[in-house]
Amino acid sequence: MKNNYDIVLHVGGSKCGSSSLQSVLSQNPTLQRSEGVDLAYAVINPDGSVLLGEEITTKASNNVSGYLSSAPLNTPEQYNIVEESVLSLITSTKGRVLPIISCEGWFKGDSVEYFHKLIEKHSLKVKVLLFMRPPLDWANSAYWQWFCWNDKIETIDKYVQFLKNSKTLPDWPQIIREWDSIEGVDLSVHTLEQGVIPAFEKEMSVSSTIKEVALNASSSQDLIQFLSRNRRYRRDMHSPWLEFIMSRNVTFSGDTSRWVFKDRHLRSLKSYAHVDFSEVSGALTKETLQQIEANPKWDSISPYLGRFKEFSDSKLQAADRLISDLMQVVISHDQQDRNYTQPKYSLNQVTKTSS
Numbered sequence: 153m154k155n156n157y158d159i160v161l162h163v164g165g166s167k168c169g170s171s172s173l174q175s176v177l178s179q180n181p182t183l184q185r186s187e188g189v190d191l192a193y194a195v196i197n198p199d200g201s202v203l204l205g206e207e208i209t210t211k212a213s214n215n216v217s218g219y220l221s222s223a224p225l226n227t228p229e230q231y232n233i234v235e236e237s238v239l240s241l242i243t244s245t246k247g248r249v250l251p252i253i254s255c256e257g258w259f260k261g262d263s264v265e266y267f268h269k270l271i272e273k274h275s276l277k278v279k280v281l282l283f284m285r286p287p288l289d290w291a292n293s294a295y296w297q298w299f300c301w302n303d304k305i306e307t308i309d310k311y312v313q314f315l316k317n318s319k320t321l322p323d324w325p326q327i328i329r330e331w332d333s334i335e336g337v338d339l340s341v342h343t344l345e346q347g348v349i350p351a352f353e354k355e356m357s358v359s360s361t362i363k364e365v366a367l368n369a370s371s372s373q374d375l376i377q378f379l380s381r382n383r384r385y386r387r388d389m390h391s392p393w394l395e396f397i398m399s400r401n402v403t404f405s406g407d408t409s410r411w412v413f414k415d416r417h418l419r420s421l422k423s424y425a426h427v428d429f430s431e432v433s434g435a436l437t438k439e440t441l442q443q444i445e446a447n448p449k450w451d452s453i454s455p456y457l458g459r460f461k462e463f464s465d466s467k468l469q470a471a472d473r474l475i476s477d478l479m480q481v482v483i484s485h486d487q488q489d490r491n492y493t494q495p496k497y498s499l500n501q502v503t504k505t506s507s
Contacts, residue, residue: 157338158242160191160279160356161267162254163331165322167293168283169348170256171219175365176349177254178212178219181205184360185250191356192249194241196222200233202241216393218365218400222255225263235270242276252356260322264330271336278337281355284324285344286449287424288413288456291315296371296409298389300380312417321424325432332435341436343443371395372404373463374474381467402481406465406473414460418453425453 164170177193182205184190195203203211203220212220225234238253245251257263259282271278285293295311305311315321331339342351352358375398379386385394413421427450433441444450465473 156277157250157279158246158276159238160250160252160281161258162252162281162352163263163267164256164259165282165284165290165327166256166259167290167297168256168285168344170221170254170283171217172348173352174221174254174256175212175219176352176362177252178208179363179365180360181208182249182360183356183358183362185357186359187357188250189247190249191358192245192251194222194245194251194253195220196234196237196241196253198223198230198233200237202237217396222253224255224257225266226257226261231266231270234266238270239274260327260330264327268330268334271334276336278334280331280337280339281352282327282331282339282341283344283348283351284322284327284341286447287321287324287427288418288421288453289344289449291321291421292412293409294320295412296376297392300376301386301389308412308414308417311412312420315421315424324427325429328429328432328435332432339435341440343440343447345443345447346439370408371399372406372408372474372477373410374404374406374470374477376409377463377467377470378474402477404474404477406470406477410461410463411456411459413456415457418456422453425449425456426451 162170162173181193182190183193192204193208195208197203208220212218223230223234225231241251241253255263258267270276295308299305299311299314305314328339328341331337340355342348342355349362353362375395379394386392418425427444429436429441429444436444448455
């Protein structure tokens with residue numbers, strides 16, 4: 153890919169591997185490409201200041217999430233800040249590097265309208281990267297990330313009703329249509345199945361060897377249960393800090409976030425499972441279209457039927473397993489400090505001794 157662009161926008165979507173890409177970019181802020189100038193990750197802060205290079209890596213290392221991303225774009229005030237920062241960034245890097253900025257919330261809503269205005273007003277040439285996943289997979293992941301911590305959504309029945317009554321579920325064809333209609337935008341759409349990092353490397357002709365990054369894993373069901381009973385550690389939808397810390401430091405032995413929808417819920421959401429890309433197929437590559445056609449999750453609820461399983465372990469069993477996982481971390485750190493052979497414990501041994 154030659155450098156015919158003023159800037160690259162990674163716009164999300166949310167729950168589509170954005171934190172993985174932002175983690176990689178934060179630790180590899182400059183990437184060589186086989187075609188064109190180097191790619192340079194930039195972060196636009198809410199106050200309009202712009203970070204580049206090692207400053208991003210340093211600040212990301214001191215951030216609880218382990219990565220940095222740019223400010224949201226939902227209000228006129230935010231638009232004025234982002235517009236000035238984007239233009240300044242393009243001017244200061246032109247001909248030297250190709251800047252890329254990222255925010256998972258930019259993929260839909262007011263953000264698209266604001267970028268439409270910015271790009272056409274200044275006649276910019278922009279590469280836009282959009283990642284997407286099947287709607288019901290997205291809804292399940294979003295539940296554990298945000299909505300199970302919303303006190304107004306007390307049951308899955310209420311969550312299903314919320315999904316049906318709101319515009320929360322991404323309308324991927326409409327999102328593609330909106331971005332593709334902007335003059336000056338070259339839109340690249342990828343499914344999550346293609347792998348965020350491999351798809352990014354291929355799309356942007358990255359030739360650098362990317363430094364490996366410990367990415368955020370799904371939270372364990374044991375931890376989620378603990379947090380639901382101890383909300384001081386997870387106060388609301390937007391405070392997942394303990395989960396970031398735990399996922400980096402603890403190897404959980406229990407299940408990760410489980411599937412929340414029973415078959416009756418799936419039948420209620422049936423119309424949302426089928427996504428028709430026929431009217432926007434021209435904006436998709438042959439590879440992306442093949443990925444969609446090969447994955448039945450883009451077409452029906454059939455792949456999900458029978459997937460729901462009740463959480464059968466008692467609170468005591470889940471708590472014991474969580475404590476055992478945490479004890480292994482303490483033992484490992486102590487062993488490293490004192491240089492002795494780590495004793496091997498298992499949850500079964502602990503349970504039998506205590507019973």
